[in-house]
Amino acid sequence: MYRLYNKYTGEHFYTASIKERDTLRSVGWSYEGTGWQAPVSTGAPVYRLYNKYVAGGDHHYTTSASERDALVKLGWIYERIGWYSAGSVPVYRQYNPYARTGTHNYTTSKTENDALVGQGWRAENIGWQAVGVGHTVAPQPSKPVNPKPSQPSTPTRPSHPSQPPQPSAPTAPVHYKNCTEVRKAGKAPLHRGDPGYEPRLDRDNDGVACE
Secondary structure: OEEEEEOOOOEEEEEOOHHHHHHHHHOOOEEEEEEEEOOOOOOEEEEEEEEOOOOOOEEEEEOOHHHHHHHHHOOOEEEEEEEEEOOOEEEEEEEOOOOOOOOEEEEOOHHHHHHHHHOOOEEEEEEEEEOEEEEEOOOOOOOOOOOOOOOOOOOOOOOOOOOOOOOOOOOOOOOOOOHHHHHHOOOOOEEOOOOOOOHHHOOOOOOEEOO
16 A cells, blocks of 8 residues: 655545556655555455545545444545455554644554654554555654644544544535536546546546546
8 A cells, every 4th residue: 555645734645556646746745655565355445535625635544334424424525445454464543633634644653653642643543454564665754734732731622533523514416427428517527526526437546537
């Protein structure tokens, strides 16, 4: 699983797609190496979701179908199964209560987990399992977007929010049967996060549909 970082939003992004990795690198994301080694097709699915209502967008990953469904009800876009969970290597999940984007980080490194917790992140135990550890190329784990405030005794956010803040109420969903309809509407190409974008229209999973 490739790991990338957006210094403008503080988000870490994870993908198995070389094309998606290279596309993000071409628009300014920093490539941080391999986050972990995931099984190809066995194990529990890890769901990938996208929140387009925060500045710069934000992704979230979970093995919990109930967490996935709760976020979809809040307006998040379900983007498919990102990978699978299996193996003996734990992938630790951390939460930054002071950020609006890049709120979660995932790593096989206990050292990185503990460093982020020391900077104000909350440890949220193990997100899923992997079959192998990662090979991160970044020299240091990234700090929270808003580092630990000077008076952090009681954060304003709930003590253990398993989901990011509720986005603004989404408008009526846009749906196209196929790319022909998208082109007739004058909306081609569609980018991930655009109204009407769906993974089924994006055959090569590069974030751009109906090119």
